[in-house]
Amino acid sequence: MELSKIEPFLEGKTILITGATGFLAKLVVEKLLRVQPNVKRLFLLLRASDIKPARKRFNDEILQAELFNVLREKIGANNLNSLVEEKVFPIAGDISIEDLGIENSEMKDEMLKEIDIIIHSAATTRFDERYDIAMNINVLGASNVLKFAKRCANVKILVHVSTAYVCGEREGDIVEKSFNFGDSNIDIDVERKVIEDKLKELEAQSLTSKEVTMAMRDLGHQRATLHGWPNTYSFTKAMGEMMLGHLKENLQLVIVRPTIITSTYKEPFPGWIEGVKTLDTFILVYGKGISNVFLADPNTKPDLIPGDMVVNSILAAIVAHGNNKSYHNHFIYHISSSKINPLKSGDAKLFMFHYFTKNPWIGKNGNKIKVKEITFLSSMDSFQAHISRYYWPLLKVLQLANVLTWYYLIDGTYTNLKRKIDMDIRLSKLYKPYLIFHGRFDDSNTERLRMTMKECKMDDVLKFDPSCINWEDYFMNIHIPGVVKRLA
Numbered sequence: 001m002e003l004s005k006i007e008p009f010l011e012g013k014t015i016l017i018t019g020a021t022g023f024l025a026k027l028v029v030e031k032l033l034r035v036q037p038n039v040k041r042l043f044l045l046l047r048a049s050d051i052k053p054a055r056k057r058f059n060d061e062i063l064q065a066e067l068f069n070v071l072r073e074k075i076g077a078n079n080l081n082s083l084v085e086e087k088v089f090p091i092a093g094d095i096s097i098e099d100l101g102i103e104n105s106e107m108k109d110e111m112l113k114e115i116d117i118i119i120h121s122a123a124t125t126r127f128d129e130r131y132d133i134a135m136n137i138n139v140l141g142a143s144n145v146l147k148f149a150k151r152c153a154n155v156k157i158l159v160h161v162s163t164a165y166v167c168g169e170r171e172g173d174i175v176e177k178s179f180n181f182g183d184s185n186i187d188i189d190v191e192r193k194v195i196e197d198k199l200k201e202l203e204a205q206s207l208t209s210k211e212v213t214m215a216m217r218d219l220g221h222q223r224a225t226l227h228g229w230p231n232t233y234s235f236t237k238a239m240g241e242m243m244l245g246h247l248k249e250n251l252q253l254v255i256v257r258p259t260i261i262t263s264t265y266k267e268p269f270p271g272w273i274e275g276v277k278t279l280d281t282f283i284l285v286y287g288k289g290i291s292n293v294f295l296a297d298p299n300t301k302p303d304l305i306p307g308d309m310v311v312n313s314i315l316a317a318i319v320a321h322g323n324n325k326s327y328h329n330h331f332i333y334h335i336s337s338s339k340i341n342p343l344k345s346g347d348a349k350l351f352m353f354h355y356f357t358k359n360p361w362i363g364k365n366g367n368k369i370k371v372k373e374i375t376f377l378s379s380m381d382s383f384q385a386h387i388s389r390y391y392w393p394l395l396k397v398l399q400l401a402n403v404l405t406w407y408y409l410i411d412g413t414y415t416n417l418k419r420k421i422d423m424d425i426r427l428s429k430l431y432k433p434y435l436i437f438h439g440r441f442d443d444s445n446t447e448r449l450r451m452t453m454k455e456c457k458m459d460d461v462l463k464f465d466p467s468c469i470n471w472e473d474y475f476m477n478i479h480i481p482g483v484v485k486r487l488a
Helices: 003-010 023-035 051-063 066-075 077-087 105-114 131-151 188-204 209-227 232-247 278-287 307-323 345-358 380-390 392-404 411-435 444-455 471-487
Strands: 014-018 041-046 088-092 117-120 157-161 171-174 253-258 260-262 293-295 304-306 330-335 375-377 438-441
Touching: 003 307, 014 023, 014 105, 023 041, 023 066, 023 077, 023 307, 041 051, 051 088, 066 077, 077 088, 088 105, 117 131, 117 307, 131 157, 131 188, 131 209, 131 232, 157 232, 157 307, 188 209, 188 232, 209 232, 232 253, 253 307, 260 278, 260 307, 278 345, 278 411, 278 471, 293 380, 293 411, 304 307, 307 330, 307 444, 330 444, 345 375, 345 471, 375 380, 380 411
Parallel strands: 014 041, 014 117, 041 088, 117 157, 157 253, 171 438, 253 330, 260 304, 293 375
Antiparallel strands: none
């Protein structure tokens, strides 16, 4: 491909982006407006009751985000507002509903005529989400987006943002392979019936909303583990991929599977992040002095990938598949680092220790929090044994002391320790599949995509090669400072 063939592909195109208020979608919108302001229209699907609240959400949650400061400074606030007014169209909708819940028929007809590209990034990423909610968004939502795409008269490509961890708990090399219903015993109609029956059962028990939520979360975990997945999130994302592959017919479908997404590496500036993600939970817990003991294998290689590299890979896939017929119409891309630039868990814990030793957290009382070296326990058995040996005896002593002093002297100490223990156990169970993961994601398709961008001299605009990352520099000077500044 020549450069001249690539620039016109995004120029003048109409793009629909779902999940527009999410971390990745915001990065996509910012990148498009910054490097290709000559797109025709950006339709942004947001959950809202109608157009006015949709526009308000766009303005408050997207446009006013710190993320857009670089573009605002580059072209001026007035010019940015004019660009947005001309190009960006927030749409009230809901992917869990047919026709994406778009009630404005006139606007829907325009979208069906104009849309060239769809980037489907809407999802619930909570690992222990209610099963009914995860099913509606991650599975049926994907199906609804596909059905909408097939009705679009000029659609060229649908890019579905998934997760590399649809593979479940695996070891060795994990290839960029699609999922098919025939490869598993999963029947989505059966799963939906299980959900329907469970909700009826819970309704008959007159439970509180909290009790219903906990029961539906438990159901999701049970169904996931029954079929071989570690949690509701990865299970429903896998089913979503199966639905897309089964129903796509001749539609050009690209599935992008990022690993653990972290803060931006370069664009639009280093260290931008929004929403506490997998790694960040442990950074915050450690930096604040809550815990220095974590479930993790020091020999594993956590697979991290900065958010801007994920976005660049999405746009590269759109450009490549739109301009090169040798790319067939169902492609999987692992956006990962473990193959070409692996990070060791043992190194990550040293980076965290060094950072918070040099830059201690300031507690609520104004004192610096001194962190201890991190201890990794490589199995749930050893982690539970540690809790039993060091924490439960002390908790029982404090509980007895509370009773003897009528909860007057040290009730707060007991409560804080109990909260710490509960948090440690919950985080360990929730993140175990990612903290003790012995797989390595093959990225042969992604490497081919990188080479395509290099050949057509687009690799300076769409950078997604993680081999350039110096992990120590990234942790010490980009990611941890970003987490402390924006998520604390």
